Amino acid sequence: MKLFIKHTFKIFLLTAFLLTAINAAKAQTARLQFENLKYLEDRARDVVEVNIDGKILKLAKRVLVKVKDKDAKIVGEAIKDLEGIYVRVYRFENANEFSSNDVESIRSQLQTPGWEKLANVRSKKNNQKIDVYTMFEGDVMSGVAVLISEDRSVALVNVIGPIDIELLTELGGKLNIPNIDIEVSEGKNENDKE
Amino acid sequence: MSESGIVQNLFFPARRSKEASSPAKNKLKEEAMLVERVCAGDRSAFDEFYNKLSPMVHGIVLARVPRDEVDDIVQDVFISAYEKLHTLRDKNAVNAWIARIARNRAVEFYRRNKPTVELSENLSHNGTAKNEAKEILDAIRTMPETYKETLVLRLVEGMTGPEIAELTGLKHESVRVNLHRGMKMLRKKLGIKKRQV
Amino acid sequence: MKEDYLWDKTGSDSEIEKLESTLKTYRLKDTSPPIIPVVEFETEIATPAKSNWLMRPAFAAFGCLVIAAVSLILLNNLREPEQAIAAAEDTNPIESKIESKNPAPVKIVSSKEEILHTQEKPLKITKASFSTQLKKRRQLARKQQLRAQKISYKKVMKSRAKPKLTKSKKNVVRLTKEEKEAYDQLLKALAITGSQMKIVREGIKGERVNSAEKDGR
Numbered sequence: 001m002k003l004f005i006k007h008t009f010k011i012f013l014l015t016a017f018l019l020t021a022i023n024a025a026k027a028q029t030a031r032l033q034f035e036n037l038k039y040l041e042d043r044a045r046d047v048v049e050v051n052i053d054g055k056i057l058k059l060a061k062r063v064l065v066k067v068k069d070k071d072a073k074i075v076g077e078a079i080k081d082l083e084g085i086y087v088r089v090y091r092f093e094n095a096n097e098f099s100s101n102d103v104e105s106i107r108s109q110l111q112t113p114g115w116e117k118l119a120n121v122r123s124k125k126n127n128q129k130i131d132v133y134t135m136f137e138g139d140v141m142s143g144v145a146v147l148i149s150e151d152r153s154v155a156l157v158n159v160i161g162p163i164d165i166e167l168l169t170e171l172g173g174k175l176n177i178p179n180i181d182i183e184v185s186e187g188k189n190e191n192d193k194e
Numbered sequence: 195m196s197e198s199g200i201v202q203n204l205f206f207p208a209r210r211s212k213e214a215s216s217p218a219k220n221k222l223k224e225e226a227m228l229v230e231r232v233c234a235g236d237r238s239a240f241d242e243f244y245n246k247l248s249p250m251v252h253g254i255v256l257a258r259v260p261r262d263e264v265d266d267i268v269q270d271v272f273i274s275a276y277e278k279l280h281t282l283r284d285k286n287a288v289n290a291w292i293a294r295i296a297r298n299r300a301v302e303f304y305r306r307n308k309p310t311v312e313l314s315e316n317l318s319h320n321g322t323a324k325n326e327a328k329e330i331l332d333a334i335r336t337m338p339e340t341y342k343e344t345l346v347l348r349l350v351e352g353m354t355g356p357e358i359a360e361l362t363g364l365k366h367e368s369v370r371v372n373l374h375r376g377m378k379m380l381r382k383k384l385g386i387k388k389r390q391v
Numbered sequence: 392m393k394e395d396y397l398w399d400k401t402g403s404d405s406e407i408e409k410l411e412s413t414l415k416t417y418r419l420k421d422t423s424p425p426i427i428p429v430v431e432f433e434t435e436i437a438t439p440a441k442s443n444w445l446m447r448p449a450f451a452a453f454g455c456l457v458i459a460a461v462s463l464i465l466l467n468n469l470r471e472p473e474q475a476i477a478a479a480e481d482t483n484p485i486e487s488k489i490e491s492k493n494p495a496p497v498k499i500v501s502s503k504e505e506i507l508h509t510q511e512k513p514l515k516i517t518k519a520s521f522s523t524q525l526k527k528r529r530q531l532a533r534k535q536q537l538r539a540q541k542i543s544y545k546k547v548m549k550s551r552a553k554p555k556l557t558k559s560k561k562n563v564v565r566l567t568k569e570e571k572e573a574y575d576q577l578l579k580a581l582a583i584t585g586s587q588m589k590i591v592r593e594g595i596k597g598e599r600v601n602s603a604e605k606d607g608r
C-alpha cells in the first residue's frame with residue numbers, strides 16, 4: 001500500500017513537472033530571437049529597438065490603472081494580460097541593401113510548431129512582403145509576430161500574450177492615448193510596493 | 195533630459211550615421227528625423243514641422259480657395275497630416291505628401307460648399323490697395339494649377355524659386371518655367387483688366 | 392536680370408516688387424500650430440484633495456468660534472436690559488450731555504416698565520438707555536460684520552477648494568521617473584505596433600481588392 005502511494009505520488013510529480021516544462025517551452029517559443037539580426041543593424045541607416053517586458057511593462061500597466069481616463073482604461077484592458085512587446089525596425093539608405101535570406105532566421109522561427117500563419121501578403125509595390133503569425137494556447141492567443149519587409153526597410157513586431165489586434169490597429173498613430181497631467185517625483189512613490 | 199531627447203535616444207539607440215556626402219543628403223536626413231520625432235509625439239517637433247511647411251500649405255490653399263476659408267483649411271491639413279504621418283513610407287517625401295493633402299482639401303472644399311462670390315474685403319474708399327490685391331489674386335486663381343500655385347508661393351508667400359522647388363519637390367527647371375510662363379500670363383490678364391477699367 | 396529677380400530675388404524688378412508688396416497682405420500671418428492631442432507632463436499639480444482635507448476642520452473650528460461669539464453677544468444683550476433697569480432704579484437720573492435732535496424735554500425714567508416699553512416720541516434719553524442703544528447698535532454692527540466675514544470666508548474657501556484647472560479638465564497623476572519612462576516606452580511600442588498593423592491591414596485590403604477584381608474578370 002505504501003509503495004503504491006509512493007509510486008502514485010512520484011507519477012503525479014513527474015506529470016506536473018512535464019506539464020510545467022511544456023507550458024514554459026510554449027511561452028518561450030512565442031518570443032522570437034532577434035540576436036541573429038546584428039548584420040541588419042550594422043548595415044541599416046536607422047534602427048528602432050523597443051523591448052517592453054518584465055518590470056517596465058508592470059510599471060507601465062500600473063500607470064494606466066492610475067490614470068482615470070476612458071482611453072487609458074481601454075488601452076489597459078487591451079494589454080492587461082500582455083507579457084511583452086518587442087519591436088525592431090531597420091531602415092536602409094538604398095534599396096536592396098539586404099536580402100531575403102537576412103530575415104530568414106526570423107521566418108524559420110515562425111515555421112516551428114505552434115506558430116500559425118494568419119496572413120501572407122506579397123506586393124510588387126516596393127517589393128513588400130507581409131507575414132503575420134499567431135500562436136495559441138487552446139483558445140487563448142499567446143503570441144503574435146509580424147514581419148514586414150520592403151525595399152528599404154524591415155520591421156519586426158513580436159507580441160507575447162493575448163492582445164486585441166483590432167484595437168491595437170486603431171490605436172496606431174494615436175500615440176498620446178490618455179490625456180493626463182503627470183507629476184514626476186524624484187524618489188519612489190508612496191504606494192510603490194514590489 | 196527633455197522629452198524630445200528621450201524620444202531621440204529611444205528611437206535611434208544604435209544609429210549608424212554615415213557622413214553625408216552633400217548638404218542635400220543632410221537635409222533629407224533632417225527631414226526624415228523630424229518626421230520620426232513628430233510620429234513619436236514630440237510636440238516641439240510638430241511645431242517645427244508646422245512652421246517649416248505652413249507657408250507652402252497656405253500658398254497652395256490660397257491659390258484655390260477664398261481667403262476667409264484658408265486658415266481653417268490649413269489647420270485642417272496639418273491635423274490630418276499629423277494623424278496620417280505614420281503611414282508615410284518615404285519620410286523624405288513628406289513635403290510633396292503634405293502638398294498633396296492641401297490640394298485635396300481645397301478640392302474637397304468646393305465639393306462640400308457651393309461656390310460663393312468673395313466679397314471685397316474693404317468697401318470703403320480707402321481700400322484701393324486691397325481691391326487691387328484681390329484683383330491680382332483673382333487673376334492668378336484663373337490660371338492653370340501649376341502656374342497659380344508657383345506664383346502664389348513666389349509673390350504672396352515671398353519664397354524664392356529654389357525654396358519653392360525644395361518644398362514642393364518639383365525640379366528647379368519646372369519651377370523656373372512655371373514662374374516665367376505664369377508671370378507672362380499674369381501680365382497679359384492684368385494688362386487686359388487695366389484696359390477694361 | 393528681371394528673370395533673376397523672379398527666380399531668386401537677385402537684382403531688381405519694379406513690376407514684380409510692386410506685385411509682391413500689393414499681395415503681401417495675403418501672406419500667412421504668424422499663426423500657432425493646431426492643438427494636437429499630446430500628453431503634457433506638467434510638474435505643477437493641483438492638490439484639491441489635500442486642501443479640502445485640511446480646510447474642513449479649520450472651517451468647522453471657525454464656525455464654532457462664530458457661534459460662540461454670537462452666543463456671547465446674545466448673552467450680553469440679555470444682560471443689558473437688566474443693567475439698564477438696575478440703573479434706572481437708581482434715584483439720581485443722570486442728565487445726558489448729548490443733545491437730541493428732538494428738543495423735547497428730557498423725561499426722567501423712573502420705572503422698569505417705562506424702560507422696557509420706551510417709545511421714541513418724545514426721545515427719552517438717559518445715560519442707561521443711551522448706552523443700551525449704543526450697545527445694541529454696536530452688537531448689530533458686529534453681527535453684520537461677522538456675517539459678512541463668514542460669507543466672504545465661505546466664498547474664499549469655496550474658490551480655494553476648487554482645483555486649479557489647466558486649459559482643459561485633465562486627470563492629474565503622480566509618477567516616479569521610472570514609471571514615466573516605462574509609460575513612454577509602452578505608448579511608443581504600442582504606437583509602432585499599431586502602425587505596423589495598419590500597414591498589414593492595408594496590405595490585406597489591397598490583396599482583397601486585387602483578388603476581387605480578378606474574380607470579377
